Amino acid sequence: QQQVKQSPQSLIVQKGGISIINCAYENTAFDYFPWYQQFPGKGPALLIAIRPDVSEKKEGRFTISFNKSAKQFSLHIMDSQPGDSATYFCAASRNAGNNRKLIWGLGTSLAVNP
Amino acid sequence: DTAVSQTPKYLVTQMGNDKSIKCEQNLGHDTMYWYKQDSKKFLKIMFSYNNKELIINETVPNRFSPKSPDKAHLNLHINSLELGDSAVYFCASSTTGYTQYFGPGTRLTVL
Numbered sequence: 001q002q003q004v005k006q007s008p009q010s011l012i013v014q015k016g017g018i019s020i021i022n023c024a025y026e027n028t029a030f031d032y033f034p035w036y037q038q039f040p041g042k043g044p045a046l047l048i049a050i051r052p053d054v055s056e057k058k059e060g061r062f063t064i065s066f067n068k069s070a071k072q073f074s075l076h077i078m079d080s081q082p083g084d085s086a087t088y089f090c091a092a093s094r095n096a097g098n099n100r101k102l103i104w105g106l107g108t109s110l111a112v113n114p
Numbered sequence: 115d116t117a118v119s120q121t122p123k124y125l126v127t128q129m130g131n132d133k134s135i136k137c138e139q140n141l142g143h144d145t146m147y148w149y150k151q152d153s154k155k156f157l158k159i160m161f162s163y164n165n166k167e168l169i170i171n172e173t174v175p176n177r178f179s180p181k182s183p184d185k186a187h188l189n190l191h192i193n194s195l196e197l198g199d200s201a202v203y204f205c206a207s208s209t210t211g212y213t214q215y216f217g218p219g220t221r222l223t224v225l
Contacts, residue, residue: 032212034212034213038155041218041219042218042219043204043206043216043217043218044157044214044216045215045216046213046214046215049212049213087155089157093211093212099162099164099169099170099211100210100211100212101159101162102159102214104156106154106155106156107156107157109155
């Protein structure tokens, strides 16, 4: 059972456009929601993360919007660039002592056309 | 300096063979992980060690055996390799369990 559902599976955006990737979760005990970015041939790398006590977090062109009541969070990439073309993963985790485990979405392949 | 390194980067082998993948991190982190990423990019956690103690052991065939000689190293040994083991294997490390730092991956191809 997929505890973190991510959509869309793939996304094509024109340069300068806005890319939006959505995730929904089920476990209300989750208290940490990161987004990872993975380029071909590389390992995933943390892009931005949010805790459920805020509704939005912005870092440069990347923004996470968080809706606790709807159990949804999304990544917005403003002014998308060809260099943003990558696979994006949302994830969630909860406090379990030293056993904090990330539950991953299935990933979204983003292509930004020049 | 590479934060999380893995060797080898590519591994091509025959079915039935035994192989190992090594991982080292120089970040001083206490927790290390092994992930498997299949051809559809799905990331599946396999194991996690905290200070050399196994803390996450997902449903993984017992042909896979992790070993952590110290908290900077986590190796993965795979016995009797099968076609379905072909994937990219990532090592990661973390100090708090929040941000995980991934290695470059080892692409395993079983023929």
